[in-house]
Amino acid sequence: MVCSSQPCVTTSLNALTVAGGGSVNGSTIDMANMYATTCGGNGNEAVFSYVLPAGQTLRLWQSQNSYDSRHETRWGGDCPGDNVVQCTDDPDTLEHAWHNDQGVATTVYFILDSFSSGSGEFTLSWAVEDNWGVEEGEVRLAGGASASAGRVEVFHSGEWGSVCDDGFGAAEADVVCRQLGFEGAQNVNCCAEYGEASGAIWLGACARARVRHCRCCSLPPLLALPLR
Ligand SMILES: [Ca+2]
Ligand SMILES: [Ca+2]
Numbered sequence: 001m002v003c004s005s006q007p008c009v010t011t012s013l014n015a016l017t018v019a020g021g022g023s024v025n026g027s028t029i030d031m032a033n034m035y036a037t038t039c040g041g042n043g044n045e046a047v048f049s050y051v052l053p054a055g056q057t058l059r060l061w062q063s064q065n066s067y068d069s070r071h072e073t074r075w076g077g078d079c080p081g082d083n084v085v086q087c088t089d090d091p092d093t094l095e096h097a098w099h100n101d102q103g104v105a106t107t108v109y110f111i112l113d114s115f116s117s118g119s120g121e122f123t124l125s126w127a128v129e130d131n132w133g134v135e136e137g138e139v140r141l142a143g144g145a146s147a148s149a150g151r152v153e154v155f156h157s158g159e160w161g162s163v164c165d166d167g168f169g170a171a172e173a174d175v176v177c178r179q180l181g182f183e184g185a186q187n188v189n190c191c192a193e194y195g196e197a198s199g200a201i202w203l204g205a206c207a208r209a210r211v212r213h214c215r216c217c218s219l220p221p222l223l224a225l226p227l228r
Pocket of ligand 2: 068069070088089090091092115
C-alpha cells in the first residue's frame with residue numbers, strides 16, 4: 001500500500017500581474033477536490049496565491065462564472081492559508097479584499113470552490129493597491145523633507161493627483177494646512193518647488209475668489225470646472 005498526499009497546488013498571480021492588476025480565465029472541471037471552504041461546498045477547487053508586499057491591499061473578484069461557486073480568501077501560512085478573510089456563496093461575483101498590515105510580505109490565497117459538487121469556468125480578476133483607508137478628497141503634502149512641507153496632492157477616483165499652482169496662493173495654502181491639522185501656511189512656493197508630480201492634475205482651475213473658503217475646496221464643483 002502506498003499513501004500519498006497531494007500538495008496544495010496554487011496558481012501564482014504575481015507573475016500575471018501587469019500595472020497593478022490582471023485577470024485570468026480558468027475552469028474547475030478537471031481540478032482536484034482537496035478542500036472545502038469554511039462556508040461549505042464539496043466541489044473541485046482552483047486555488048490562487050499572491051505574495052502581497054506589506055502595506056498593500058489585494059482585491060479579488062470573479063468577473064464572470066458559469067456555475068454556482070463559493071469563494072474564500074485567506075492569508076498567511078501554507079496553502080490554503082491559515083487565516084480566513086471572508087467566505088462567500090452568493091453573489092459569486094462578490095469582491096474580497098485584504099490589506100497587508102503584517103509588516104512583511106504575506107501570501108494571500110483565493111480558493112474557488114463550488115456551492116455543492118458542481119464545477120465550471122470562471123474569470124478571476126484582481127487589483128493591487130497601496131491606498132488603503134484613504135478617502136475621496138483627502139489631501140497630503142508629498143516630496144517634502146518633513147510632514148509639514150511638500151507638494152499638495154488630492155486623492156480622487158482612487159488616485160493621488162496634484163494641484164496646479166496657477167492661482168494657488170497663501171489663502172489656498174492656509175486651507176490645506178488646516179485640513180492637515182496645522183495652524184496655517186508658513187509660505188507658498190511656486191513652480192514645482194517640490195518636483196513635478198507624475199500623476200493626474202486633479203485641480204487645475206482653482207479660481208482665487210472661490211478657494212478662499214473651505215466650502216469651495218470640496219471636489220465635485222471644482223472638478224466640474226475645465227482644466228486650463
Ligand atoms: Ca472543494
Ligand atoms: Ca454561489
